[in-house]
Amino acid sequence: MRIGELSRRTGVSVPTIKFYVREGLLPPGRLTSPNQAHYDEEHERRLRLIRALIGIGGLSVAAVADVLAAIDDPSRPVHAVLGMTTGSIAGHGAGGSAGRGGDRSGKGGEEAGEDGEDGSEGGGDDEETAAARAEVEALVARRGWRVNPRRSAAQSLVEAVAAMARVGHGDFFERVVEAYADAAELIARADLEYVSGRTDRDSLVEGVVVGTLLGDKVIAAMRRLAQADASARRFDDGPDPADGPAGTGGGAPE
Amino acid sequence: MRIGELSRRTGVSVPTIKFYVREGLLPPGRLTSPNQAHYDEEHERRLRLIRALIGIGGLSVAAVADVLAAIDDPSRPVHAVLGMTTGSIAGHGAGGSAGRGGDRSGKGGEEAGEDGEDGSEGGGDDEETAAARAEVEALVARRGWRVNPRRSAAQSLVEAVAAMARVGHGDFFERVVEAYADAAELIARADLEYVSGRTDRDSLVEGVVVGTLLGDKVIAAMRRLAQADASARRFDDGPDPADGPAGTGGGAPE
DNA sequence: GCTATCGGATAGTGGAACTATCTAGGATGG
DNA sequence: CCATCCTAGATAGTTCCACTATCCGATAGC
Numbered sequence: 001m002r003i004g005e006l007s008r009r010t011g012v013s014v015p016t017i018k019f020y021v022r023e024g025l026l027p028p029g030r031l032t033s034p035n036q037a038h039y040d041e042e043h044e045r046r047l048r049l050i051r052a053l054i055g056i057g058g059l060s061v062a063a064v065a066d067v068l069a070a071i072d073d074p075s076r077p078v079h080a081v082l083g084m085t086t087g088s089i090a091g092h093g094a095g096g097s098a099g100r101g102g103d104r105s106g107k108g109g110e111e112a113g114e115d116g117e118d119g120s121e122g123g124g125d126d127e128e129t130a131a132a133r134a135e136v137e138a139l140v141a142r143r144g145w146r147v148n149p150r151r152s153a154a155q156s157l158v159e160a161v162a163a164m165a166r167v168g169h170g171d172f173f174e175r176v177v178e179a180y181a182d183a184a185e186l187i188a189r190a191d192l193e194y195v196s197g198r199t200d201r202d203s204l205v206e207g208v209v210v211g212t213l214l215g216d217k218v219i220a221a222m223r224r225l226a227q228a229d230a231s232a233r234r235f236d237d238g239p240d241p242a243d244g245p246a247g248t249g250g251g252a253p254e
Numbered sequence: 255m256r257i258g259e260l261s262r263r264t265g266v267s268v269p270t271i272k273f274y275v276r277e278g279l280l281p282p283g284r285l286t287s288p289n290q291a292h293y294d295e296e297h298e299r300r301l302r303l304i305r306a307l308i309g310i311g312g313l314s315v316a317a318v319a320d321v322l323a324a325i326d327d328p329s330r331p332v333h334a335v336l337g338m339t340t341g342s343i344a345g346h347g348a349g350g351s352a353g354r355g356g357d358r359s360g361k362g363g364e365e366a367g368e369d370g371e372d373g374s375e376g377g378g379d380d381e382e383t384a385a386a387r388a389e390v391e392a393l394v395a396r397r398g399w400r401v402n403p404r405r406s407a408a409q410s411l412v413e414a415v416a417a418m419a420r421v422g423h424g425d426f427f428e429r430v431v432e433a434y435a436d437a438a439e440l441i442a443r444a445d446l447e448y449v450s451g452r453t454d455r456d457s458l459v460e461g462v463v464v465g466t467l468l469g470d471k472v473i474a475a476m477r478r479l480a481q482a483d484a485s486a487r488r489f490d491d492g493p494d495p496a497d498g499p500a501g502t503g504g505g506a507p508e
Numbered sequence: 509g510c511t512a513t514c515g516g517a518t519a520g521t522g523g524a525a526c527t528a529t530c531t532a533g534g535a536t537g538g
Numbered sequence: 539c540c541a542t543c544c545t546a547g548a549t550a551g552t553t554c555c556a557c558t559a560t561c562c563g564a565t566a567g568c
């Protein structure tokens with residue numbers, strides 16, 4: 001098919017497809033003449049994946065490019081792709097806000113000058129980060145998780161926990177860790193199960209990426225649903241008030 | 255304190271603080287004279303919350319404004335705030351990527367127009383969406399979750415599942431649902447437990463918001479860790495290869 | 509031959525999140 | 539009282555990102 005049909009089939013505009021090709025997300029079509037190219041179902045599939053990663057997964061175009069490059073490189077071991085995937089997420093939502101606007105002030109380190117603490121090794125942490133790191137390390141040790149503590153997932157976790165502490169919810173993590181860890185193990189087992197049937201690398205690796213990136217959204221949504229249910233049961237304020245009605249006054253808890 | 259000290263304490267630049275005040279995220283300081291204002295610890299707390307929501311939670315400034323407005327409005331019932339929170343996330347990552355970039359294809363994912371058809375399934379859906387909706391409805395029924403199917407969390411879930419189907423992973427959801435649902439219930443129970451001790455509305459509502467928005471990141475990170483562990487155990491490829499051992503290239507995003 | 513479409517290149521758009529500058533005026537130490 | 543900072547508020551500018559728009563000459567299919 002030519003680009004017009006690819007566009008029609010996927011709902012992505014022609015200029016946008018060209019843009020993705022330029023950015024390296026989508027391989028160019030096979031040229032049948034100097035100014036005529038042919039796209040196949042693989043392109044269509046890839047394009048849908050791109051849209052899903054951007055639209056649902058919330059990745060930036062650059063992050064998608066990295067992830068797809070990892071998928072496409074057969075020399076990259078599967079676990080490296082998973083690590084990459086983690087990084088894409090971290091870059092997007094957590095640690096570095098790599099995606100958008102300047103990162104001038106906050107995160108880079110202590111260039112702001114007021115931190116003053118340049119000598120202390122081990123991360124140059126503030127108080128909350130150090131405490132969070134200790135909690136995460138304790139968790140990993142307790143569970144016997146065989147992970148490298150330098151993993152960016154661990155780093156993301158430390159940052160999230162530290163942020164909570166900074167906001168006055170330093171007790172959140174310790175209050176929920178065990179349940180969360182049980183849940184995480186449950187989920188991870190299902191995830192592994194899902195991809196374990198796949199034998200060829202491409203299929204496996206894509207399953208990991210899709211399952212991880214889109215799976216996060218699935219989990220978040222299901223968590224909301226389960227929260228709503230648990231809350232409804234506890235306060236018995238009806239079947240569920242949906243999103244935004246002016247129902248009864250603030251539910252008195254307990 | 256004055257704005258300079260607020261800036262120093264939080265690491266947020268003075269112009270940015272002013273920007274947040276303009277955008278309604280942070281209440282203005284108490285004026286002690288026409289050009290002198292005083293900020294207190296509540297401002298500091300709020301500012302830290304804003305940074306956490308934007309930096310870790312990945313919310314847009316506009317979404318943070320909405321969430322904080324909901325927190326601050328005592329007439330808004332707690333469940334409405336939770337719904338709002340869900341919406342912020344959907345707007346950000348799932349539904350329409352409303353945060354940045356385009357989204358020409360229909361701003362509010364939530365059917366701005368008259369969706370006359372409610373109650374019965376199937377709107378103007380494509381094949382994948384219809385199938386996903388059926389799966390989600392079956393899940394809710396099976397679990398006996400007392401939730402309104404129009405809830406935006408349900409909608410997010412449908413969209414994520416549909417996107418997976420479109421990408422060739424239509425079997426993902428059915429293969430993992432039960433484990434995920436168990437995990438979600440586990441998590442939701444811990445979440446409810448966490449806020450159940452709180453009696454005053456402000457503290458409760460803030461706990462819900464922080465726990466939900468930042469909690470998602472905690473869960474995602476822990477899932478990565480558990481996946482890495484499960485994978486290491488299954489393939490026994492050493493303790494854990496970390497993120498970027500030589501060949502992986504993309505290790506550090508950014 | 510005719511016209512809609514194509515590939516490729518370059519430039520432009522609009523939104524988001526800051527960031528810089530300017531104007532008056534106040535705070536503070538000497 | 540004065541010099542030197544800091545401040546509030548307003549307006550304009552910057553940077554990044556994800557697209558869009560417009561050209562151009564060439565080509566497909568009738």
